[in-house]
Amino acid sequence: MEMTVHVILSMATLFLMDRACAVPVQYSVMLDAGSSSTKLRVYSWPERSSTSSTLHITEKYFLRIKPPLSSFQENLELLPEYLLNLTSLAQSQVPYYSHNKTHIYLLATAGIRFLKEEKAKSLMDTVRRVLSDKRNHNFKYTERSVRILSGEEEGVFAWITANYHNGFFSSNRSLSKAVGVLEMGGGSTQITFVPDGPLLAHMFSLRIAGKIYNLYSHSYLNFGKDYMDRRIKEYLIQQNPSAKTILNPCSLENDNYNYDNGDTTVIFRGSSSPSECLSIISNFLRHSYDTCYPKPCAIGSIYQPSIGSDIFYATASFAFIAADLNATDATGRLDIVKLNQTAHDYCSKTIEEAYSVYRVPSAYGSSTCMMALYITELLTFSYGFPVNTDRIFSFQKVNGKSLDWPFGAVVYEAELMARDYPCGPIPLETNAAAGQSPTALLELLILLCFSTLCAFV
Ligand SMILES: *[C@@H]1O[C@H](CO)[C@@H](O)[C@H](O)[C@H]1NC(C)=O
Ligand SMILES: *[C@@H]1O[C@H](CO)[C@@H](O)[C@H](O)[C@H]1NC(C)=O
Ligand SMILES: *[C@@H]1O[C@H](CO)[C@@H](O)[C@H](O)[C@H]1NC(C)=O
Numbered sequence: 425m426e427m428t429v430h431v432i433l434s435m436a437t438l439f440l441m442d443r444a445c446a447v448p449v450q451y452s453v454m455l456d457a458g459s460s461s462t463k464l465r466v467y468s469w470p471e472r473s474s475t476s477s478t479l480h481i482t483e484k485y486f487l488r489i490k491p492p493l494s495s496f497q498e499n500l501e502l503l504p505e506y507l508l509n510l511t512s513l514a515q516s517q518v519p520y521y522s523h524n525k526t527h528i529y530l531l532a533t534a535g536i537r538f539l540k541e542e543k544a545k546s547l548m549d550t551v552r553r554v555l556s557d558k559r560n561h562n563f564k565y566t567e568r569s570v571r572i573l574s575g576e577e578e579g580v581f582a583w584i585t586a587n588y589h590n591g592f593f594s595s596n597r598s599l600s601k602a603v604g605v606l607e608m609g610g611g612s613t614q615i616t617f618v619p620d621g622p623l624l625a626h627m628f629s630l631r632i633a634g635k636i637y638n639l640y641s642h643s644y645l646n647f648g649k650d651y652m653d654r655r656i657k658e659y660l661i662q663q664n665p666s667a668k669t670i671l672n673p674c675s676l677e678n679d680n681y682n683y684d685n686g687d688t689t690v691i692f693r694g695s696s697s698p699s700e701c702l703s704i705i706s707n708f709l710r711h712s713y714d715t716c717y718p719k720p721c722a723i724g725s726i727y728q729p730s731i732g733s734d735i736f737y738a739t740a741s742f743a744f745i746a747a748d749l750n751a752t753d754a755t756g757r758l759d760i761v762k763l764n765q766t767a768h769d770y771c772s773k774t775i776e777e778a779y780s781v782y783r784v785p786s787a788y789g790s791s792t793c794m795m796a797l798y799i800t801e802l803l804t805f806s807y808g809f810p811v812n813t814d815r816i817f818s819f820q821k822v823n824g825k826s827l828d829w830p831f832g833a834v835v836y837e838a839e840l841m842a843r844d845y846p847c848g849p850i851p852l853e854t855n856a857a858a859g860q861s862p863t864a865l866l867e868l869l870i871l872l873c874f875s876t877l878c879a880f881v
């Protein structure tokens with residue numbers, strides 16, 4: 425008897441070293457339903473031994489699929505096939521034996537946020553109906569799987585992405601070394617950071633690797649690049665109600681175009697007038713001192729605690745504009761004084777001069793002018809950065825990794841479901857998948873592993 429136990433124990437030790445306590449790999453499928461496409465990403469990570477250590481998540485697969493989800497709002501009957509194409513693609517990227525442990529998410533942003541409420545609802549209801557149906561795929565579906573993200577969630581997830589990729593979560597850095605994140609998309613712009621002082625509103629709490637973070641996050645849903653451009657045009661039409669041709673100070677001279685807002689069609693003629701353009705923008709950004717409570721406020725009466733002393737990453741359109749106008753140094757540090765000077769110079773040129781002096785992509789001639797003026801004003805007047813600040817870095821990527829929100833969303837969701845594997849679990853499904861049905865002996869060893877051995881492993 426003693427001999428038998430001894431043999432079993434040594435076999436068990438071998439078995440354990442060989443495979444049983446190998447850490448199982450988790451997967452997650454993320455469908456990022458954006459305004460121009462749906463991006464399918466598959467992530468994987470080894471289970472943690474403790475929820476206080478950092479998850480090591482890597483992106484295994486990426487594919488951009490057109491058309492976007494929002495294009496199905498008028499033909500919902502085609503949506504199931506679109507989704508099934510996505511899930512079958514995702515299933516081919518996750519090992520068979522992991523399918524039923526793998527969460528699937530479809531998170532929608534700007535493209536869906538701006539649909540009429542009932543349109544968005546029937547679209548998302550259809551997505552839910554298809555993805556919650558067990559016959560359609562083998563992934564795990566929960567109540568959190570399909571939803572429209574709030575602007576703040578987008579900001580918070582981007583904050584997680586940035587601080588994950590720059591190594592903050594896996595180091596001993598103090599909270600004051602977390603970077604803040606500024607994003608600028610087509611629809612919205614987000615600011616997310618850990619304030620130095622009190623946080624009175626717009627707080628978002630999260631736990632990562634065993635620590636709690638209280639973030640300030642606000643999303644200005646109609647202050648993104650395309651919305652700002654549209655608002656300026658609408659404002660000019662309002663100011664010139666019966667005009668057929670309107671000068672647009674935010675567009676460059678010789679950039680003339682028709683604009684149709686549904687009610688009326690006008691011709692805009694660029695007039696290359698930065699100070700007039702800036703005064704329209706400033707009007708949109710003005711403070712509402714009377715209704716600002718608690719103080720201070722950033723735009724209108726939206727509370728924002730002081731930006732403190734941390735580094736900020738400015739991503740997406742912030743980074744494109746700063747790069748196009750050469751307003752960053754080799755480390756990515758944004759020089760607002762230079763951005764402002766360049767903006768005023770650029771915005772005074774004709775569109776031909778602008779293209780010949782600054783090599784901006786040709787579709788963005790006039791919008792680069794408007795955006796450079798807008799960004800300067802937003803960062804200084806609204807957010808409160810000194811014009812000579814040296815702590816904004818303008819990046820699309822950090823350490824070669826994209827700063828997009830989906831990565832942070834996967835970290836966040838994985839943390840919500842976090843479990844410890846103190847003993848190193850038994851990959852039963854791995855064995856099954858490798859075609860070895862576990863024998864009675866293996867099952868006994870597994871039992872032993874749980875009861876005694878893993879204490880020494
Ligand atoms: C689904 O995939 C098939 C094969 O690639 C393609 O022909 C079809 O158009 C796709 N359906 C939708 C709705 O995207
Ligand atoms: C997952 O599928 C395997 C068979 O492939 C099954 O043994 C296991 O119970 C399933 N797990 C869940 C959580 O459904
Ligand atoms: C992090 O802190 C722990 C405990 O305070 C210490 O043992 C470890 O060496 C530190 N690691 C680094 C990279 O500073």
Ligand SMILES: *[C@@H]1O[C@H](CO)[C@@H](O)[C@H](O)[C@H]1NC(C)=O
Nearest residue numbers: 749750751752753759762783
């Ligand atoms: C960009 O600015 C740097 C210094 O601020 C300068 O050395 C470089 O020549 C500029 N590049 C272009 C393309 O203007």
Ligand SMILES: *[C@@H]1O[C@H](CO)[C@@H](O)[C@H](O)[C@H]1NC(C)=O
Nearest residue numbers: 761764765768800801804811
């Ligand atoms: C930007 O430059 C203009 C023109 O040189 C100047 O009037 C304005 O004060 C500057 N803005 C900031 C925020 O420094």
